[in-house]
Amino acid sequence: MRRIFVIAVPYLWLLALFLVPFLIVLKIALSDMALAIPPYAPTLDFQAGWAGIKAFVSELDFENFTFLASDDLYWKAYLSSLRIALVSTFLTLLIGYPMAYAMARSPEAWRPTLLMLVILPFWTSFLIRVYSWMGILSSEGYLNQFLLWIGLIDTPLAIINTNLAVYIGVVYTYLPFMILPVYATLEKLDGQLLEAAEDLGCSRLSAFWLVTFPLSRSGIIAGCFLVFIPTIGEFVIPSLLGGSDTLMIGKVLWEEFFSNRDWPVASAVAVILLLILIIPIVLFQRNEQKQRESEG
């Protein structure tokens, strides 16, 4: 009896507030495109029994999806989200890996403090961390003031409202997601392997490329997915740091919903976004599982 209760409470909660809402999105995505208020045709009539369900299913159509395919705004937004996510994941790796490496090589007594310094920004508001770059990157911002003052540039650089600002924002806010898994694999690395490589005539650099880097691969993959997956659907960073020509699908969905009030199209955008995300999520899960198996 108690067993059923313990299972049922979280189960029903998630069914009602996770699965059902998602099914509603799916249904509205397949409903008629309309700039009207709900309910959207077709409606499901349970009283009519099986015939009602059949009528409901036969009226669902892919109108919204053909609309998405015909308007190149959406294609461009999906592609540009993927591109921005890829570039910023790569940049995060470029900055995060040396930091994780240095942390793993630092004296053991320092490590808890260094780790805490990496985690600390997590507890600070995401919105504020993105906001802090608005003052730095704007045309009369601190960075331009500094560069003008040391005489490196004559006219302020236009960084804010460009994709470059979005990259900076993503790298800044997601850097801990990259550092932590890479650090975890590097810290476990057996130092004797490197000594062996050097004894066998490897230079430091080639020992790194032949031993350290391949052994930290699972951490790199985990870190990359942890940055890549949430960046694709990101809304806050492109809308605060990006410009009007920064196309990201999270922003498009938001505007479709709040500005155009076209719920069926917004729902269809959401469904496609999820379909795109399934591939990296499955790959990520597989990497995690492999890692667990190799440890266990």
Next chain:
Amino acid sequence: MRRLSLFNVTSLSLGFAFLYLPMIILVIYSFNASKLVTVWAGFSTRWYGELLSNEAFLDAAWVTIRVAVMSSTVATVLGTMAAWVLIRMGRFPGRTLFSGMVYAPLVMPEVITGLSLLLLFIGIGLDRGVLTIVLAHTTFSMCYVSVVVSSRLASFDQSLEEAALDLGCTQWQAFRLVTLPIIAPAVISGWLLAFTLSLDDLVIASFTAGPSATTLPIKIFSSIRLGVSPEINALSTIMIGIVAVGVVIASLATKRSVLRQRADEHAAARAD
């Protein structure tokens, strides 16, 4: 002791400068007297005064705190139950769907979670306000709680629980007297995580909040959309300060409990 090479020292100092400089600049410029945020015009606490007399911000802060306390508390209970189900309940019909539903919200883009919950609330005719934000926040943060708690549940020695059962505890007593004290640190960090997630959330709250309830992130977002504002600098500094104080207290507390544990172990060893 190994010494760090020049390369490692450089990458650490540049990396941490990158992580912390923006926030340090933000804090410094919150004490700027000028209305022009990027031009320094002397020290002043003027913006703090203006912030604290701004009713709209205070109201939003109060809504946010209420939402965060309620949603993180419910999420901790539900998340701990979910973790228990996943780790201890073995097989039952629908288990795959359940574990899918626990992990999916972790990777779900916030815009989709927000949109789907809003469509649900409208579908069942629930007025948007504090209640709907609490429901939404509970749903996604319970999944984070369950991940934190289930890793602790999976790693601890189950024979302790079996011993309690053998000694005549009911299952509930065994949970309350043996399991809960052991997993308590994970449950507490789960609560803290849920609390910060709720405080921080802009996207899901924007979808699920009605005109009657505005949370602080929504308020901040609408006032920084057009640019930097000195009042928001002051607000950010207060929020960064609260986090810093919280972290210092938490690390002192763990240090003390580690010391006490060591002292206990010493005493136990001597008693042998």
